[in-house]
Amino acid sequence: MFSLIPVLSVGLCGTKLGCGEGGCGACTVMISKYDPFQKKILHHTANACLFPICALHHVAVTTVEGIGNTKSRLHPAQERIAKSHGSQCGFCTPGIVMSMYTLLRNKPKPKMEDIEDAFQGNLCRCTGYRPILEGYRTFAVVSGFRQCLKHSGRTMMPSSLFDSSKFQPLDPTQEPIFPPELMEQKQVCFKGERVMWIQPTTLQELVALKSQYPNAKLVVGNTEVGIEMRLKNMLYPVILAPAWIPEMNAVQHTETGVTFGAACTLSSVEEVLRKAVAELPSYKTEIFQAALEQLRWFAGPQIRNVAVSDSGVLGTGTESLMLAHSPLISPCSTEGKRTVTMDEKFFTGYRKTIVKPEEVLLSVEIPYSKEGEYFSAFKQAYRREDDIAIVTCGMRVLFQHGTSRVQEVKLSYGGMAPTTILALKTCQELTGRDWNEKLLQDACRLLAGEMDLSPSAPGGMVEFRRTLTLSFFFKFYLTVLQKLSKHQNGPVSVAREGSWGKSELYIITLLLLLSFYSSVDASEAQSVPGFVCFVSAKDVPGSNITGIANDETVFAEDVVTCVGHIIGAVIADTQEHSRRAAKAVKIKYEELKPIVTIQEAIEKQSFIKPIKRIKKGDVKKGFEESDHVLEGEMYIGGQEHFYLETHCTLAVPKGEDGEMELFVSTQNLMKTQEFTARALGVPSNRIVVRVKRMGGGFGGKETRNTILTTVVAVAAFKIGRPVRCMLDRDEDMLISGGRHPFLGRYKVGFMKNGKVKSLEVSYYSNGGNSADLSHGVTLLHLDNSYNIPNVSSMGFVCKTNLSSNTAFRGFGGPQGMMIAECWMSDLARKCGLPPEEVRKINLYHEGDLTHFNQKLEGFTLRRCWDECLSSSNYHARKKLIEEFNKQNRWKKRGMCIIPTKFGISFTVPFLNQAGALVHVYTDGSVLLTHGGTEMGQGLHTKMIQVASRSLGIPTSKIYISETSTNTVPNTSPTAASVSADINGMAVHNACQTILKRLEPIKQSNPKGSWEDWIKTAYENCISLSATGFYRIPDVGYNFETNEGKPFHYFSYGVACSEVEIDCLTGDHKNVRTDVVMDVGTSLNPAIDIGQIEGAFVQGIGLFTMEELRYSPEGNLYTRGPGMYKIPAFGDIPTEFYVSLLRDCPNSKAIYSSKAVGEPPLFLSASVFYAIKDAIYSAREDSGVTEPFRLDSPATPERIRNACVDTFTKMCPSAEPGTFKPWSVRV
Ligand SMILES: Cc1cc2nc3c(=O)[nH]c(=O)nc-3n(C[C@H](O)[C@H](O)[C@H](O)COP(=O)(O)OP(=O)(O)OC[C@H]3O[C@@H](n4cnc5c(N)ncnc54)[C@H](O)[C@@H]3O)c2cc1C
């Protein structure tokens, strides 16, 4: 309704919608406008999903289509990302291209730092970012790199993966010009169905309008109001846009500071402050420097380019910085202008200030600092870049002239109460005191008392937030101490989709968990314009029962078993109307008591049967023979797939015999076809499922897409017209489940030299409200890469009232291996031996039997291990780290080397089959189809390579159009890393059939061309179409007898990572990672390296960053990129070396290759255990040396809390059971 994106979707499909809340950058466009104040044309990026459509008046918008295309000519920004393999699923690519293009428009010769900064607001879930930066680095002028991406001169040099000398040069003179007719500005007013937008041009007009509509919202960037309207269901009938008012865009340098008009954007403020810092004496710009540091971490450029500078005044995040320096604020109304100081009386409640409803804010003055005055601001968030703070603070101290005696001090904190607060009592006590150790101790004691939080406080993380208030003060104390000493002693070094004739559909899910619902009333929804109809279980023509284990429903009937269980759907003419109508549907229900956590499921014995077991050897005897026995527990949180393209389906009824065509973003055409046919009550032969490509899948579209597809199909069936639905990000995260959270309980027996003798382990996974694929997530990876002579293991799938969890890259393997590494690192600690030694002596050897009795053949892991140890220079760097840790108390480094062995095959034997279809046309061109789907993993490219090699023709003659159920039937899902293996063999097989038929023709005309042979074959009535089929031989495993082969072969790899942690805040930096991976004889090194890097970075998210947070009732809080943080550009290791093991052909897969999609993900555990290593060092400084529990992910909260010290001791945890927590560990 309000944003630019729906307008673009009419014909311009390049701009993508990934989240709708400004958090992913997929919708980035370039905005160009004439600035009458600076008298020049400005270009900046913006998020189309939040950019108000009315604000486009007199503005030019450039989308990715506007800069180049494959038909005419690609722009260099498009060409370079493609040729450097910086695009996998491609969903993020248009946004990234537009960020780069806009940077080049403003700065044709950028520095590498500019390029990195330009991408702060863009996310990619596939590539791991390195190839994007590598490709765009070719635009950079040589300069100091902040993110220095180096590559090994070993097996694979990415620069050898593309030839930059063949890139088209950038020619800035060829860019489109700004249309001159857009330069004029006069008041405009737009009236929509529910909202009126007025854009005045003078201050007088604005204040008069504000007095006429005191409840009107002022909107500049819409990054707050847009989110409120979109996600919080708020409606603001009158909107005033002050962007054209001269006084509100003015910047004035006064005697006391710089005054910014209230409509100045954050980017423009940044520019002015940066100039002032460069030109003015340093003592005058203490506040400016702190503000700049904060702005660097404030959202991404797309937000900063449009959001206003006064937001901090109005209660959106930077208030703590403002409150600490008491800026002058100027509200203005028809009565005139007044000036107030921002102090402790300024905020009157949550997002309420003393600015009156009829007033608008005219300007804010940021003051100069004085001599003897010091200022710092701190922010701690989940992710360093583009993340809202957990706690922020602004701290200011003024000393009596020439002394270290405090004259004035202000400490203000955000994130510790509903409004930003000043630590008034502490400040009072500190005034008049000397800045010394005693002051520090007293300040911490006072702050611990004053900055208290209830254990049930919204947002959770109570001890962490309290500890941060002390840590920040300590950092401020040290900074000021250094500055004082410098002052006194001289310098000190301080360390979407096409336009279809369609209806839109919107899903209703019940936002209360586990309930009986007695009635659904859609009568009010009918009055919403464009309403077509409401669909529910009553409308399902076939069976409402669905799911892999037939334990799910298309629509909930009577009982809702999780938040996100679909009750019904509204069909309307547009997405906006359907969304409004869905919100008007009334549901009566009665709440029931849910089971949410693994703990609750264990207590209530709520498991989805069967319980899996694997036993080998004599565990009891093993423990008796062990020198030590250790017991422990580890929890690994779940993970959201966060494919950039959410679930979507277009269902087109064909009007005959129940036929329907479905365009679906799915990895599993067969189950999509089968479940739809069952829901519609028609045979599978009436349903055609087609997949061109997906914007990422990662396992999330292996089965869970069917919960949407069946609903859309039923809706299309009911109205007899096409229906399309693409889930909003929040719905997708709520409804479709993710990676299973795991709890592992272990008992491990081992010898003094670290050799493991015996292991007893129980794995509990949170399966959610249905079985789905949860039983595939088993015990087969509990050994990681270690030979354990005696094993007893049990795997429980907990049945809970969460959305069903499902496959996710690695499929339970990473969680299983993570627990192995947990006991491995603890036992090394217990033995007092270096962890790498203990890991090595436990590694398997060639010919060993695993705990599931499979013989290891072609075991290259030890080679990977030795190469990684040597290429990472492990031992020398370890010494340097020890030295660093001795010299630093509050920063610690850690390093860890981790192996992985990953079994390749579906563990359900019959899924290890694939089909292919090859058509050769009379011009010699080949249309290839196979059973696998393309989701960015490069499968189609690899299959074209296989066909090209098999047929002996160039890849340019071969084309794959799509995957569909009417070309290759009964396809296995594209999953389990085997798709290239099995589809490749099927393609090869089909090609061989055609070659065999051509053989006599080739013999009779050996010098002929491919085209000649095909022409002759056609004229001789030889079939030029063939199917191919392949099944993996001899796989199949019996859990009861622990016999058989679950896997066809194994992929191996080793990674070594180094990190640095900030013990005071829990932040960590990924300093360096070296990966050595065995991918056999790579079919395509560029794709394989991309897969390794992408998987590794996704693993960094899993183990260090991504945390799903649920209420005790099972309501998911983290429903978008605002609260759920996936790795961004800045989170990849500063040095990232990936190499492929040489000379390791794999006899068991196509052209000696190996599976690569899932195996590398676990290697990111090396980052987690490097963090743990660093924490050990911090704990040792506090005198604590015993093994400790660190659950995954290692978020700043967990890292900070584990670095026990005087500050954490001052903020103890509340006794569990004495309060209701805000969030629970599921
Ligand atoms: C992806 C994303 C990331 C973000 N990251 C951060 C972050 O890191 N840190 C942070 O602090 N915030 C963050 N935010 C919040 C948001 O960007 C800020 O609140 C932003 O500064 C708001 O500015 P705006 O112009 O877009 O606000 P708008 O939505 O246009 O308006 C914001 C509010 O201010 C009022 N208002 C605006 N101007 C005036 C005026 N002159 N007089 C009176 N009232 C006025 C409006 O009526 C409205 O209530 C983020 C938001 C998004 C979407």
Ligand code: FES
């Ligand atoms: S869709 Fe706009 S930022 Fe994600």
Ligand code: FES
């Ligand atoms: S290529 Fe970036 S999200 Fe897929």
